[in-house]
Amino acid sequence: MAPQILIGDRAALEDALSADFETRGRRAVELRGVFSVALSGGSLATEFFPTLARLSFDWSRAEFFWADERAVPPSDPESNYGIALSLWLGPANVPPANIHRMRGEDSDLQRAASDYAGELVDVAGNPPRLDFVMLGAGPDGHIASLFPGHPVSRDGRHLVAVVEDAPKPPPRRLTLTMAPLVGAECVVVVALGKAKAGAIRNAIERDETTPLSVLAERSGNMRLLLDEGAASLLSNRGKVGR
Numbered sequence: 474m475a476p477q478i479l480i481g482d483r484a485a486l487e488d489a490l491s492a493d494f495e496t497r498g499r500r501a502v503e504l505r506g507v508f509s510v511a512l513s514g515g516s517l518a519t520e521f522f523p524t525l526a527r528l529s530f531d532w533s534r535a536e537f538f539w540a541d542e543r544a545v546p547p548s549d550p551e552s553n554y555g556i557a558l559s560l561w562l563g564p565a566n567v568p569p570a571n572i573h574r575m576r577g578e579d580s581d582l583q584r585a586a587s588d589y590a591g592e593l594v595d596v597a598g599n600p601p602r603l604d605f606v607m608l609g610a611g612p613d614g615h616i617a618s619l620f621p622g623h624p625v626s627r628d629g630r631h632l633v634a635v636v637e638d639a640p641k642p643p644p645r646r647l648t649l650t651m652a653p654l655v656g657a658e659c660v661v662v663v664a665l666g667k668a669k670a671g672a673i674r675n676a677i678e679r680d681e682t683t684p685l686s687v688l689a690e691r692s693g694n695m696r697l698l699l700d701e702g703a704a705s706l707l708s709n710r711g712k713v714g715r
């Protein structure tokens with residue numbers, strides 16, 4: 474199903490992401506008592522996590538996972554977990570038991586990937602159905618650490634995989650594969666700036682296959698939050714939400 478597209482300035486995108494999070498979070502808690510979330514890194518984290526940290530939400534009901542992580546220790550400035558902890562989970566006092574980080578520092582990344590898949594299934598079921606996945610998008614159309622043309626992006630056997638040669642540094646990463654992303658109740662992809670415009674246009678208006686376009690095609694409920702720069706190459710802008 475085609476993703477819902479929202480184009481707006483930073484304030485409008487923050488409001489939309491916050492409203493999505495709160496609405497879906499409250500509904501998940503009412504239905505099942507828990508709200509499973511997966512986070513990514515990059516500008517999604519630095520630009521939006523401080524706002525999400527200020528939501529009045531019962532964080533004891535939220536279970537936090539990651540869509541991807543760099544193969545670095547939590548204290549490393551490159552750590553997606555470390556950035557989320559400092560900008561959101563720490564300030565919001567999310568209980569540590571509700572935080573399920575990928576162990577990027579593990580000397581055996583395959584073991585770390587397998588262990589994480591088990592942790593994900595324990596909370597989100599098998600196959601896992603995450604309630605709310607938040608991703609950024611790369612200028613090449615990558616999402617999480619699923620890169621165009623990379624075999625891990627086509628991995629249909631595992632829930633979590635190891636990337637040894639990511640084109641975006643650092644090269645070694647852990648990532649959810651496409652299945653748990655496609656299987657999520659809701660996926661929100663945030664893209665800011667003209668550098669992303671080509672990847673967004675290719676995912677929405679052309680058939681160039683990238684992980685972003687595959688997710689847009691296969692997700693049952695995906696929202697694209699774009700600023701004017703990221704949306705600047707879309708031809709059918711008139712039909713998108715404001």
Ligand code: 6PG
Pocket residue numbers: 513514515516517541542543553608609610611615616617618641
């Ligand atoms: C990572 C991220 C990655 C990121 C995109 C977009 O670990 O690097 O998970 O998928 O979200 O590369 O990053 P920017 O929004 O910073 O361009």
